[in-house]
Amino acid sequence: MWVFGHLGIGSKLAAPFSRRLPYGWVLVGTLLPDLIDKPLYYAAAAITGRRGAEIGLISCTRTFGHTALFLFALAYVAFLRKSKVFAALTIGVATHLVLDGFQDYWIIRVLHESVDGVSSLRLAALWPVFSDHFGNFPYASAAEHLRDSFRSITGVGEAVGAAILGWDYWKNGKRFMPPRWLRRRARI
Numbered sequence: 005m006w007v008f009g010h011l012g013i014g015s016k017l018a019a020p021f022s023r024r025l026p027y028g029w030v031l032v033g034t035l036l037p038d039l040i041d042k043p044l045y046y047a048a049a050a051i052t053g054r055r056g057a058e059i060g061l062i063s064c065t066r067t068f069g070h071t072a073l074f075l076f077a078l079a080y081v082a083f084l085r086k087s088k089v090f091a092a093l094t095i096g097v098a099t100h101l102v103l104d105g106f107q108d109y110w111i112i113r114v115l116h117e118s119v120d121g122v123s124s125l126r127l128a129a130l131w132p133v134f135s136d137h138f139g140n141f142p143y144a145s146a147a148e149h150l151r152d153s154f155r156s157i158t159g160v161g162e163a164v165g166a167a168i169l170g171w172d173y174w175k176n177g178k179r180f181m182p183p184r185w186l187r188r189r190a191r192i
């Protein structure tokens with residue numbers, strides 16, 4: 005999934021656990037692993053001129069931001085600082101890892117009988133327990149990755165997520181207000 009799948013489906017998964025938390029930060033959390041790892045990989049690919057495992061540890065778009073270690077670090081900060089923002093981010097990130105795992109194991113692997121898509125749980129979420137490296141998806145650019153994704157189940161996830169977001173906006177548009185600090189800064 006890219007954007008709408010994580011935002012729409014992720015925010016629904018998060019809803020029972022995040023009623024008293026800032027909704028905007030839950031949404032940021034649903035995308036945060038990709039906001040960290042995708043630019044990291046494409047920057048590394050652009051700088052080195054290499055792809056996938058040739059680059060080294062940053063071998064795909066699911067690396068540090070997709071680990072349980074990152075999730076626990078966020079949860080730890082939320083707990084230590086009693087921070088609702090970090091709690092919201094933690095729940096959002098948890099949905100991201102669940103959805104990536106669901107996509108890999110139950111959709112790509114079961115429906116398409118492919119083992120290529122097993123990066124999210126074993127190689128990323130549980131890193132470095134089972135391996136000292138991440139997955140190897142040698143995309144040269146975000147555009148190539150995007151083209152490939154939309155030939156697969158990712159497109160369905162994006163459509164479902166966009167429909168959920170549209171439905172939520174129609175029913176309860178106020179929740180889509182930007183966070184208060186941003187409104188103050190922009191005077192809106």
Ligand SMILES: [Zn+2]
Pocket residue numbers: 037038066070100104
């Ligand atoms: Zn992801």
